[in-house]
Amino acid sequence: MRDVCVIGLGLIGGSVLRAASAVGRTVWGATSSEGDAAAARADGYDVMEVPQALRRAGDQDALVVLAVPLPAIEPVLREVAESAPSAALTDVTSVKGPVLDSVRRFVPSARFVGGHPMAGTAESGWRAGNAALFGGSAWVACVEEDTDLGIWAEVAQLALDLGAHVVPIPADSHDETVARISHLPHLLAAVLAAVGAQGGPLAMSLAAGSYTDGTRVAGTRPELVRAMTEGNRHALLPVLDEALGRLGAMRGSLASTGGLAVTINAGNEGAQALAATRDVHRAGVRVNLAAPNAREGLCALGERGGRVTSLAGDTAIGEVN
Amino acid sequence: MRDVCVIGLGLIGGSVLRAASAVGRTVWGATSSEGDAAAARADGYDVMEVPQALRRAGDQDALVVLAVPLPAIEPVLREVAESAPSAALTDVTSVKGPVLDSVRRFVPSARFVGGHPMAGTAESGWRAGNAALFGGSAWVACVEEDTDLGIWAEVAQLALDLGAHVVPIPADSHDETVARISHLPHLLAAVLAAVGAQGGPLAMSLAAGSYTDGTRVAGTRPELVRAMTEGNRHALLPVLDEALGRLGAMRGSLASTGGLAVTINAGNEGAQALAATRDVHRAGVRVNLAAPNAREGLCALGERGGRVTSLAGDTAIGEVN
Numbered sequence: 001m002r003d004v005c006v007i008g009l010g011l012i013g014g015s016v017l018r019a020a021s022a023v024g025r026t027v028w029g030a031t032s033s034e035g036d037a038a039a040a041r042a043d044g045y046d047v048m049e050v051p052q053a054l055r056r057a058g059d060q061d062a063l064v065v066l067a068v069p070l071p072a073i074e075p076v077l078r079e080v081a082e083s084a085p086s087a088a089l090t091d092v093t094s095v096k097g098p099v100l101d102s103v104r105r106f107v108p109s110a111r112f113v114g115g116h117p118m119a120g121t122a123e124s125g126w127r128a129g130n131a132a133l134f135g136g137s138a139w140v141a142c143v144e145e146d147t148d149l150g151i152w153a154e155v156a157q158l159a160l161d162l163g164a165h166v167v168p169i170p171a172d173s174h175d176e177t178v179a180r181i182s183h184l185p186h187l188l189a190a191v192l193a194a195v196g197a198q199g200g201p202l203a204m205s206l207a208a209g210s211y212t213d214g215t216r217v218a219g220t221r222p223e224l225v226r227a228m229t230e231g232n233r234h235a236l237l238p239v240l241d242e243a244l245g246r247l248g249a250m251r252g253s254l255a256s257t258g259g260l261a262v263t264i265n266a267g268n269e270g271a272q273a274l275a276a277t278r279d280v281h282r283a284g285v286r287v288n289l290a291a292p293n294a295r296e297g298l299c300a301l302g303e304r305g306g307r308v309t310s311l312a313g314d315t316a317i318g319e320v321n
Numbered sequence: 322m323r324d325v326c327v328i329g330l331g332l333i334g335g336s337v338l339r340a341a342s343a344v345g346r347t348v349w350g351a352t353s354s355e356g357d358a359a360a361a362r363a364d365g366y367d368v369m370e371v372p373q374a375l376r377r378a379g380d381q382d383a384l385v386v387l388a389v390p391l392p393a394i395e396p397v398l399r400e401v402a403e404s405a406p407s408a409a410l411t412d413v414t415s416v417k418g419p420v421l422d423s424v425r426r427f428v429p430s431a432r433f434v435g436g437h438p439m440a441g442t443a444e445s446g447w448r449a450g451n452a453a454l455f456g457g458s459a460w461v462a463c464v465e466e467d468t469d470l471g472i473w474a475e476v477a478q479l480a481l482d483l484g485a486h487v488v489p490i491p492a493d494s495h496d497e498t499v500a501r502i503s504h505l506p507h508l509l510a511a512v513l514a515a516v517g518a519q520g521g522p523l524a525m526s527l528a529a530g531s532y533t534d535g536t537r538v539a540g541t542r543p544e545l546v547r548a549m550t551e552g553n554r555h556a557l558l559p560v561l562d563e564a565l566g567r568l569g570a571m572r573g574s575l576a577s578t579g580g581l582a583v584t585i586n587a588g589n590e591g592a593q594a595l596a597a598t599r600d601v602h603r604a605g606v607r608v609n610l611a612a613p614n615a616r617e618g619l620c621a622l623g624e625r626g627g628r629v630t631s632l633a634g635d636t637a638i639g640e641v642n
Binding site for chain 2: 138140167180196197198203221265267
């Protein structure tokens with residue numbers, strides 16, 4: 001098992017460091033946050049300066065996990081280019097296309113596989129993390145046309161070791177999908193909370209389940225929501241346009257015919273699609289990573305809603321509806 | 322205590338009948354649904370034909386509770402005009418302005434107070450109801466310029482007997498508020514579920530808390546959502562325009578400057594406004610129903626987010642933040 005070097009020791013990075021250590025990996029970390037560094041050291045972890053951590057990763061050919069916020073990715077990549085330019089490299093940020101572009105630009109010789117664990121809480125910082133954070137959740141490990149599947153399997157194995165299931169898809173597919181099922185929900189919740197609050201104390205007094213559910217994530221820290229939505233601008237714009245189109249058509253229909261059946265029925269079908277995904281029995285799928293069409297096989301599994309749940313030699317074993 | 326005649330024995334009407342009986346009222350009911358009638362009779366309740374129930378209400382000066390779906394309100398009001406034209410009358414439908422207009426048109430001599438218990442489940446029919454359905458929930462009892470406060474107090478007392486808190490506001494204020502905090506959430510959930518489902522199985526696979534919370538009420542039966550939203554068209558259109566305006570401005574901002582701070586911060590403030598309402602200690606307020614400005618006092622209490630929690634003689638005792 002390759003050693004693991006984690007850059008950034010907040011909620012996600014700190015949880016990766018703990019969980020990788022807990023399964024017996026040799027791990028070390030670095031962070032520009034003195035508070036997180038001190039807290040991680042106090043918990044017994046090996047924490048050093050970023051250049052030192054990266055040089056050690058280069059020397060020992062460790063897997064480097066970038067767990068810094070999106071705006072810090074490029075400065076850190078410059079340090080990777082300096083200290084470990086051919087590192088096995090992954091990340092955990094919430095957009096994948098822009099990070100892939102930055103890696104290609106700043107560290108073209110890195111053996112990079114983009115990653116995104118779909119886990120988190122509203123908390124942040126080392127103290128908010130825990131080794132069990134990823135249990136049962138999805139972890140996207142990106143597959144591009146030029147991805148080294150040996151490194152992909154190592155990133156996937158790390159995610160599996162941490163208790164996650166691995167979703168193999170290209171970066172652009174990831175970004176479009178999270179725009180739909182994560183960024184749009186946050187923005188609609190913000191719109192609803194703003195329109196609701198315009199109703200004053202009476203509105204807050206009468207608000208019940210539909211409102212509290214629909215506005216819950218509007219309570220997330222604004223800087224976190226801004227980082228993920230603004231960072232995914234390219235993929236988010238067409239999804240916002242879809243939502244605007246549906247809302248505008250609904251408004252027009254209510255004003256003209258008074259009917260809302262099209263919108264409401266489409267929403268109900270969408271709710272049933274989600275419920276069906278969770279109900280259906282999942283069948284096993286195997287992808288041979290040594291086969292010439294392995295990348296297509298992995299991506300087809302991901303696009304069908306499947307997940308890799310284990311690796312055995314050159315075989316990725318997955319489940320799909 | 323006035324006797325209670327409930328027309329319509331579905332989830333809400335059936336729960337009113339059970340709860341009013343449980344607190345010692347003399348109750349009887351009627352419904353056009355043979356299934357609900359048979360089930361209510363099997364549970365030991367006094368169920369008859371609608372005209373017979375209304376004639377008995379007229380003879381005994383009972384309080385008539387209309388608990389039929391909105392499209393059935395006008396036909397039932399014609400029967401009220403026939404059999405109990407000066408009845409003490411309330412209803413439990415989810416829009417209040419259109420029902421008030423219909424009552425003024427079809428039964429102008431009725432002593433009417435519009436009502437809306439803010440309680441319910443996704444279920445429907447007699448068997449879905451229970452006497453505890455209203456415990457702790459808000460029950461709007463409308464106060465108009467010409468409302469007979471004696472009848473208002475009787476409707477409020479029934480709601481209090483059933484475990485609810487009473488929110489005194491005019492019908493138009495109710496309709497605008499529920500457009501914001503109930504109907505808009507249902508429509509945004511439908512839009513989100515439809516846009517999300519366009520992402521196919523991958524989107525359903527990656528969907529996590531923000532999506533499942535944001536789409537939960539999209540699973541409500543479409544005919545229920547249509548009845549409440551389409552029935553509140555007049556008040557809903559300007560609220561939809563507010564949401565469209567905010568969403569469109571956000572789209573423009575993301576496309577031009579790339580920033581979403583205005584939207585996200587407004588949403589976060591809205592979420593805090595809701596949380597603050599639930600945290601703040603509530604102080605007691607008393608309204609003398611015999612005073613000349615009683616209607617203004619009641620409505621001011623409701624508009625401030627307050628609730629009437631008991632009645633003592635001519636005094637309504639309430640709480641407000």
